[in-house]
Amino acid sequence: MTEISYRLPQRRVLSTALPGPRSQELAARRKAAVAAGVGSTAPVYAADADGGVIVDVDGNSLIDLAAGIAVTNVGASHPKVVAAVRDQIERFAHTCFMVTPYEAYIQVCEELSALTPGDHEKRSVLFNSGAEAVENAIKVARLATGRTAVVAFDHAYHGRTNLTMALTAKSMPYKSHFGPFAPEVYRMPMSYPFRDGGLDGVAAAREAISRIEKQIGADSVAAIIIEPIQGEGGFIVPAAGFLPTLVEWARANGVVFIADEVQTGFARTGEWFACDHEGVVPDIITMAKGIAGGMPLSAITGRADLLDAVHAGGLGGTYGGNPVACAAALAAIEAIRDHDLPARAKHIGEVAMARFTALAQEIPAIGDVRGRGAMLALEFVRPGTTEPDAALTAAIAKRCLEQGVITLTCGTFGNVIRLLPPLVISDELLDEALTVLCTAIGDLAN
Incomplete structure (x- = not known):
């Protein structure tokens, strides 16, 4: 492990009352x-x-103790990230990967294939924000399965766009008066050990599965989306066995299992991804925040058969995988490894x-x-x-x-x-x- 050095003195100093x-x-x-x-x-x-x-x-x-809400995992001005951004911006800031592609986008996708859980063949797409990644993961799941229903969970947070607001559980400040929301989103109970009476993970998952089967029907469900550790909902760590039991059911019923690792990814939980703690291999994983040392970048990585099912032009965006953000991501990943x-x-x-x-x-x-x-x-x-x-x-x-x-x-x-x-x-x-x-x-x- 390389030693961590700092540009600024690492000390608390109060020169004025706050705010100054x-x-x-x-x-x-x-x-x-x-x-x-x-x-x-x-x-x-x-x-x-x-x-x-x-x-x-x-x-x-x-x-x-906030890191920009789990964004600056490598620090807010890591020298590797600064150097990579400076070098890239001096060459070009943008061409749009959908117009004139560039190598850094491919390199980031290659890294994500290697880092994310599972040794299956994978594909990735790059976007700008966590919400954008979640929206596109749902798009892929719906197209690939031909189904429409999506299952989310109590206490979930997945973003502030229209579809992701529907997936998000908390009304204030995220959803109140912003509806109507996207349809075909169904909410199920989350494993919350402090508040669910000590229900073990397997039993909690079976309760959620029973409701899915009764209220929706397995053959109507395109995807289950869940944060392996819930973020805005309260940093809720589900009981052991909850996630693997959901994955097992999803596999058996042709349901795409989406792990939203926007907040938990890139070494935050002590593994590269929170799914790694229980050996969970998602069909699609969404990422953002800690991916690029503070530059706006997000991604979905998933099974090749799922992502390659989408027609050409069905995924993308003008700024998705911006070259400066890609350079920052490659540097941030290197820093995570080095340290x-x-x-x-x-x-x-x-x-x-x-x-x-x-x-x-x-x-x-x-x-x-x-x-x-x-x-x-x-x-x-x-x-x-x-x-x-x-x-x-x-x-x-x-x-x-x-x-x-x-x-x-x-x-x-x-x-x-x-x-x-x-x-x-x-x-x-x-x-x-x-x-x-x-x-x-x-x-x-x-």
Whole structure:
């Protein structure tokens, strides 16, 4: 493993109260220019970022436990990615792969064939966003099977376009008043060990399968789509056996199994993909976020017979697989290998889980501690119950930000703190951030 070096000092520095005066100026300008429907977690404006820190326009250096929502796994300005982007942009920024193709697109697809689960023959297509990847995965499944119904799950998040809003479970802020939505989407119960009465994974899957067969009929289902670990829904890790049982049923019934690894992919969970933890081989896998070190790129990779069933021109897009984004992706993949970031993610998880597990013994408001690798969550409840405590969760996130640590909240009930640190964060910075978080929990939850 190559040593991780940093361009910026890896330390927390609070030069002003947050937000500082320059961030406040930008907030005022934003209000007059940016649509109110675009929200931001932190009211500070970034000027620089590297490793595990984000430096704002007022000179404050904040510890980043968000990674741009699992995007900057290799850091926000990894030197390999920077060099690759600079080299490509000096040659050409765009030709459109559908007009004049280029090698980098092919190279990314070759890498995805090698990295994604399964040793079957594969094909890939590149797009711009996770939602776009999901939409196209559904298109492929419907065309290849000749069926229309799609099964999604409680607590799912798959995007904000019309079809992906239909797949997404949570109404506010993602779906409310934006309908009508795409038809033929059916929602089934998810394995949620903290909230489903201790149902084991196989039994939970059989319950979902029973409902599919009764409410839809297996021969009408084109695809099952699921996040192997749910993201926005609360970092829900399904019980062991849930995913393999769904896959087994899908295979037996000609249903395309789509793993949405937009948030979980590219070393985030301690493996290249979260499916690898249970040996699950999806028919199609969707990817984005961590794929390109911060550049906009997404992909679907799947069985060759499925993707090659689509007629020429049926897949693509003007910017899909942009050459600069492809160059960034190749560099990011190289950096993940060089630094052995799957192992690094496991280490981050072990360090954090040890502290969270101990803290949960002292704080009754911590209902559940869960996650894999560097995809970690704390679910907060009213002590002695499973009643969600969204107010406490928001207060903890706010206190952390005041202390210079950026965290994210999530969950169907808004009661989960999720941690997605860059995988290149130093041990010292991680320890400091965890101390700030644990102190905030101790102060506010007692």
